[in-house]
Amino acid sequence: MIRRIDLRGRLADGEELDYRALVPRASADVESALEAVRPICADVRHRGVEALRELTARFDGVQIKDIRVPESALRDALSELDPAVRAALEESIARARTVHADQRRSDVTTVVAPGGTVTERWVPVQRVGLYVPGGLAVYPSSVVMNVVPAQVAGVENIAVASPPQKGFGGAPHPTILAACALLGITEVYAVGGAQAIAMFAYGARDDAGAQVCSPVDLVTGPGNVYVAAAKRLLKGLIGIDAEAGPTEIAVLADESANPAHVAADLISQAEHDPLAASVLVTDSTELADAVDAELKLQVAATKHADRVLSALTGEQSGTVLVDDLAQGVAVADAYAAEHLEIQTRDAPAVAARIRNAGAVFVGPWSPVSLGDYAAGSNHVLPTGGCARHSSGLSVQTFLRGIHVVEYGQEALRAVASHVETLADAEDLPAHGAAVRARFPS
Structure with missing residues (x-):
């Protein structure tokens, strides 16, 4: 079901291994997508709301009159939200606030010489646009992960965009709207894809010339390859967090790992998208075999079996066999996964050796799905190996350091x-x- 890449013995044979080239990796051609999004962004720039309506009809199959969601719809969505879902969102918000509150930086004044000081002030971005994807799944958790650090940073104006849904009268999914209402967000747009990023970058006026959406300073949030391409195209006009690609999980495990847990965790990320990457790195053939057996059983029983199977059998997924955990750590660092689980003996010590990962989940009781919802950490993380140089979304994303010089x-x-x-x-x-x-x- 999941292919194998055997690196054992190759170092002993004198090979110089390029782990970045050898580990599984999805091929996302953002550069090609640029040509598709360029005219879309230009159209939004010049025709504003009129272009957004036409693009929404073309790409989402939805006819909308007003791109902005009425506040009454947000209130209604919250009042109709399942109480259990509301309680879970409230717990997720509370834990995220606890973690992100400790990220807020304080201003620091340094006395360089008598009568000469430099103060570093941390100033929040004034207005941000937060993108919440739609498509194969519903992501109220992404509302939480984007909004909470922006609010903790002190951002004054926060706007959210999420794709319109046919089944909900052209509005974003009601759970998305309810999460916005729960967080006090009142500016929400039923706009998706590259056109949403263009709307945030350029703003959008209606047919009468009235400003419906004002331009933002920074755009954050995950999305598909066209969202990533629009971010790349418009970077500079706006700040961006990252060009997020399909989700990734890597599990570094030895023979002590529970194969049922490992298989379940690989499947949990594979159900996001057929392009999602699930990678196991292990020095145990016995574990690899047991995980394969578990995958066959669990994939057959999961709701989105076809989607999961596509992801697990794709070029972006696989099991990498290594000589020992030292080589496993080197492979994990080269891969620089969005999510990295450590399921080994003495997992905290192994985790401490990791340099490159969006987030690290330590031990058998810290699955990635905990981080997706309720660990308190942020789940908007670097993908495609970008964890080698970039961090996940945090309060710092929404702050700028300004040096104030006084001599x-x-x-x-x-x-x-x-x-x-x-x-x-x-x-x-x-x-x-x-x-x-x-x-x-």
Whole structure:
């Protein structure tokens, strides 16, 4: 069911292994998708709401009049929400707030010299657009994961966009709307895909020229390859969190792992999308065989069996056999998974050796699905190996560090000669002159 890549013995044979090239990886061609989204973004820029209506009809099969969801619809969705779902969302929100509250940075003033200070102020982005995907699943948890850190950071204006649904009169899924209402978000748009990112970037006016959606400063949230391409295209005009790709799980396990747990966790991420990646890294052939047997049993019994099977048998999934856990750690670091589970003996010590992962889940009682909903951690994480250089969504995503420089006369006098010397060295004499002007001879 899931292919195998056997790396055992190859290092001993003198091979230099490029783990990045050897581990399974989905091929997402964002560059090609750019050509598809470029005219979409241009259309939204020039025709605003009219273009959004036409694009929604074309891509979502929904005719909508108003792109903004009425506040009454948000209130109704919350009042009609299943009490058990509401309680679960409230617990998820509470735990996320607890974790993200500790990420808020304080301003720091450094005395560089007598009379000379540099203060680093942490200032929230003023307005953000948060994208919540639709499609094969419903993601109220993504509302929580995007909104909570933005609110903790102190963002003043938060707008949410999510694709319209045929079955709900052209509005986003009611559970999405209810999650927004629960978090106090009142600005919600029934717009999906690349056109939603363009709407956030350029804003959108109606036929009469009235501003329906104002431009934002930053866009965050996962989406499909077209959402990622629109983010790439518009980056610079707006800030972005990342170009998120299909979800990934890697499990680093030894013979002590429970194969039923490992199989269940691989399936849990595979059910997101046929392009989702599920990777097992192990030094135990016995475990690999047992996981294969469990996958056959569990896939047959799961609701989205076809989708899961497509993901598990795709090029992006597989079992990687390694000589030992040291090689396993090296493979895991090269893969830089969005989600990495450690199911080994002394799992905390093994986890401490990991350098590259969006989030690490330690031991048999910390499955990725806990992080998806209620661990308190954020589930908007880097994919496609980007965890080697990028972090997941956090309060810091919505903050900017601004240096505030304040020098007195004598503090400037004390360093003036150095400024002039460096200005001359760079052949920028006006820089030095700007200092000398303050100390006429």
